[in-house]
Amino acid sequence: MDFQLDEDQQLFRGTVRAWVERECPKDVARQLESREYVYPEALWEALVKGGFVGLGVPPEYGGQGADLMTQVILQRELARSLAGLTWVWGISAFCARAVHAFGGEALRHEVLTGLAEGRSRLAMAVTEPGGGTDIFGAIRTTGTKVPGGWRIDGQKMWSTGAAAAQHLLLLVRTDPEPAKPSGAFSMFLVPSPSEGLTIRPIPKLGMRALASCEVFLDGVEVGDEHLLGEVGRGWHQMVMAIDAERVLLAALCCGIIDGVLEDAIAYAHEREAFGRPIGQFQAIQHHIADIAMWQRQAELVTWYAASLPQDDPRYGLEANMAKVVASEHAVNAADLGIQILGGMGYSLETDMQRYWRDARLFRIGPVTNEVTRNMIAEGLGLPRAR
Numbered sequence: 285m286d287f288q289l290d291e292d293q294q295l296f297r298g299t300v301r302a303w304v305e306r307e308c309p310k311d312v313a314r315q316l317e318s319r320e321y322v323y324p325e326a327l328w329e330a331l332v333k334g335g336f337v338g339l340g341v342p343p344e345y346g347g348q349g350a351d352l353m354t355q356v357i358l359q360r361e362l363a364r365s366l367a368g369l370t371w372v373w374g375i376s377a378f379c380a381r382a383v384h385a386f387g388g389e390a391l392r393h394e395v396l397t398g399l400a401e402g403r404s405r406l407a408m409a410v411t412e413p414g415g416g417t418d419i420f421g422a423i424r425t426t427g428t429k430v431p432g433g434w435r436i437d438g439q440k441m442w443s444t445g446a447a448a449a450q451h452l453l454l455l456v457r458t459d460p461e462p463a464k465p466s467g468a469f470s471m472f473l474v475p476s477p478s479e480g481l482t483i484r485p486i487p488k489l490g491m492r493a494l495a496s497c498e499v500f501l502d503g504v505e506v507g508d509e510h511l512l513g514e515v516g517r518g519w520h521q522m523v524m525a526i527d528a529e530r531v532l533l534a535a536l537c538c539g540i541i542d543g544v545l546e547d548a549i550a551y552a553h554e555r556e557a558f559g560r561p562i563g564q565f566q567a568i569q570h571h572i573a574d575i576a577m578w579q580r581q582a583e584l585v586t587w588y589a590a591s592l593p594q595d596d597p598r599y600g601l602e603a604n605m606a607k608v609v610a611s612e613h614a615v616n617a618a619d620l621g622i623q624i625l626g627g628m629g630y631s632l633e634t635d636m637q638r639y640w641r642d643a644r645l646f647r648i649g650p651v652t653n654e655v656t657r658n659m660i661a662e663g664l665g666l667p668r669a670r
């Protein structure tokens with residue numbers, strides 16, 4: 285049993301950490317995040333130049349074909365400074381998995397090579413105004429067969445990065461009367477811009493530069509090659525494609541905890557009250573010890589899930605556990621971080637509030653922690669929760 289990163293992984297972590305300090309330290313990340321709806325193009329360009337955006341893309345499409353653990357390291361190191369803005373890369377990375385797994389060769393080549401070269405970004409558009417949890421009940425967007433392709437009509441909600449993406453990954457209803465509810469859906473990749481496609485940012489609490497959007501599809505037509513995989517298999521394909529998402533998200537939360545802990549310790553040394561650094565007060569020490577223990581717990585569950593092959597029967601359960609543990613510890617750590625900084629923790633001029641605002645999302649999306657707990661219980665042999 286070895287709980288350490290190996291030599292290559294440590295080297296990669298050191299390289300990314302030095303890059304983050306140079307290209308997107310916390311003060312830069314804070315400025316970027318505050319610019320509502322202004323996509324951080326310079327950050328994307330820097331990530332492209334750093335050779336990071338194609339990390340998970342297979343080498344035949346110009347990427348590095350790195351394993352999940354290497355992507356976890358990147359995600360965590362970026363999030364230590366960027367927090368939720370790390371999703372600038374993360375979303376494209378896991379949407380690209382769907383294109384690789386289910387797209388035809390020409391589409392794969394266009395999208396994956398485009399991503400590896402930094403020309404093509406992706407966003408996911410599954411959630412609808414009717415809900416994100418009860419997907420089968422909520423999805424009203426339809427795909428209708430037309431000669432040579434499909435016409436898509438409907439509305440999506442909360443599609444993060446959609447306004448700056450070149451392709452949207454959609455789950456739509458293609459069968460109004462399926463034999464089984466899960467057979468109603470198919471997966472499409474819709475180019476953006478497209479005629480009939482309108483995208484509108486939704487004001488939100490965190491990750492403000494990376495807009496989460498309403499997406500209106502009014503008779504959007506795509507060719508047959510934009511159907512990914514098989515008609516009626518969209519739900520199963522989506523579940524498979526986003527398998528890595530929970531682990532990457534847990535890694536992002538680990539990065540947030542790293543950022544919180546180092547800022548909390550620095551402040552505890554600097555700030556004085558009653559003639560001594562606040563780090564001498566036992567209450568502050570306990571807060572910091574709690575954050576450090578949460579950091580270790582989140583790291584271990586995340587690394588463990590990332591170390592399992594994705595076809596291992598334990599993978600799904602472990603990925604779900606990692607998502608819940610890391611997201612809840614990140615929110616709690618940032619909350620205590622604010623407490624340690626006192627009034628400055630509430631100031632937009634420090635990063636604690638940004639960590640808290642960003643981490644808070646990950647108890648909700650991509651799947652809420654209530655529903656993730658249901659899945660964990662089901663994985664332990666309990667009946668499906670109603």
Ligand SMILES: Cc1cc2nc3c(=O)[nH]c(=O)nc-3n(C[C@H](O)[C@H](O)[C@H](O)COP(=O)(O)OP(=O)(O)OC[C@H]3O[C@@H](n4cnc5c(N)ncnc54)[C@H](O)[C@@H]3O)c2cc1C
Binds near residue numbers: 442649651652670
């Ligand atoms: C900032 C942000 C970014 C997002 N980005 C994306 C994106 O890029 N692409 C995308 O497709 N979606 C995205 N989402 C949507 C996100 O995935 C959904 O918000 C999430 O799945 C929850 O759906 P909902 O908001 O409709 O809540 P609901 O499904 O309405 O749930 C409301 C409450 O009911 C609980 N609940 C519902 N069903 C059950 C049950 N069976 N058992 C126990 N509790 C239950 C939930 O846990 C929750 O507490 C984003 C959301 C936000 C806020």
